[in-house]
Amino acid sequence: MIDANAASEIVESETRHRSLWGDVWRQFRKHKGAMLGVLVFVFILMAVSIGPKLHGIDPNTINFRERNLAPNWEHPLGTDNIGHDTLAQMLAGGQVSLAVGFLAMLIALLLGTFVGVLAGFFKVLDGPLMRLTDLFLALPILPLLLVIIMLFRDTLRSLYGPEMGIFMLIVFVIGITSWMHTARIVRGDVLGIKEREVVIAAHSIGTRQRRIITRHILPNILSPIMVSATLGIANAIITESALSFLGLGFPPDFPTWGRLLYDGANFIQITPARVIWPGLFIALTVLSVNYVGDGLRDALDPRLRGR
């Protein structure tokens, strides 16, 4: 039975039309860790997006009568020292942490791709842009992030409100301090692709440079960009929680996983669960994203694909 299935699959795969992304998907599916990573990540995404509606408790409700509770039916993860429901806070915090991760990754990716393509495509810009990249790589990122947030948070708070201001500040600073690796990888790839026949042919028929970049260069560098996107999410989530953990992230009434961990650290002897849950979810998210990145890298590598 199994043999027959396998045989029919082989016949099918030989007759069926095979596209590049189909091949990538087939290779990706073989990577067990990556598939598990996708499952876990999708589960976390679903949980933080649908979960609050199902759970139905407001994360900022304070109830002093029900403080430091152990897990029970009403509060599946217990409550904290002023009676916040830990599960509701976890779900709300997850929304913020993931949003920071995605947005900061997007900024870093756009900046990195922009700088990388410019540096790789235009020879004049290569030197200065790469020196700039080296300079950014030499900056002590974590201390600088702390300093910037400390110094600018009051201004942004007064401009955009306490939550939105800090959110924008954190997303922005994480984004503009983590584009360098993407830029380097993209530049290297662009340098190679620029010499290919397609690009030379496009030049010879008089295609404009902007069109060459959007039409021929960008689709070809999609795979390194996708891999750095996954790494970027993981990196941004860790950085945000590290900042919150150092007490320089979001304000206390605005939960994120890092902030919950930081607040829970002072009650580690009474309610250790308050540290475990946020930490576990940061770890699970980052781990699943890293595995997805690993699988993507293997699947997008033509030397490994189709083996």
Added chain:
Amino acid sequence: MIQYIIRRLLIAIPTLLVISFIIFAILDLAPNDPTGNLPMTVPAEVREKIRISLGLDKPMYIRFGMWLNQFFINEPLNLLHEGWGISIGDVENRTRVLSWATRSPVVDLIIQRTPQTLWVVGLSYLFGIIIAIPIGIASAYKQYSWFDQIGTFVSMVGFSVPTFFTGMVAIILFSVQLQWFPMIYDTTLVVDSWGNFVLQVKQMIMPVMVLGLYNASQLSRFMRASILDNLNLDYVRTARAKGRSETVVLLVHVLRNSLIPVVTLIALGIPTIFSGALITEQVFRVNGLGQLLIIAIEGADIPLVQTLTFLFAVLIVLFNLVADVLYGILDPRIRYD
């Protein structure tokens, strides 16, 4: 080689100047008032006097120039004077970089805090290297064996899980539940007897382990990849064909070649572990450089923040250079001339 090092050092000077200016500019452009934390009862003219006493009435380029002068000329001269008794110039009236919060020289504060950081961070890095290399070798040699599967999984977990979480779990397990190790690192402990030595070891185990395992998980991945790159090369086949034993092939021929990228990576990683120590020190309450920086940032102690951040940048530039030079020394295929 010497020429290359000199050239790189010469490039490093403008780089560091630009970085120090960027840090200075960020700190200066920020809409933040150092007298903002004072009580409301302090009248405006007193605030103005405080600002003048801190040198804030002068324009930015003069303050930047003063900082450069104090940090690059006065502080080294002062170190010479205090360390070796060599006095150059006016020793008494030399202005030093002063912390706004404590009014003591910033360099003295840094010197006070450095040993704790170096002990914890340095030991954890050493520990990480020592366990990463054998694990990397074993994983690569028996690729896809159960040891390799477990090893790659653990290292993936190790570098995905942030140290502030592993540190917290360690505290819950070993300090709160089992009560084996103290929760807070006591820096006043002087190691003068066997009992104190045991206490010192006890309080260092958790931070060193947590940071060490984090470093080890990253390094062992690179070690494994590097050995795998080498195992299929021609020289390995030659060595086997000559009749060398597997141990010699692996530990002499392959290991030496695959350590080259790992060694440079170790050098490159040294500055990043200092910023990693920022978090570990906060978790275990070690009063090292990382904690000093956090205190300085929270207290808006601009000269201290400026100097510390700049020192981190110096470390990064320096160890980048060290890594490149090491690469040139270890790998005869790379020539910089």
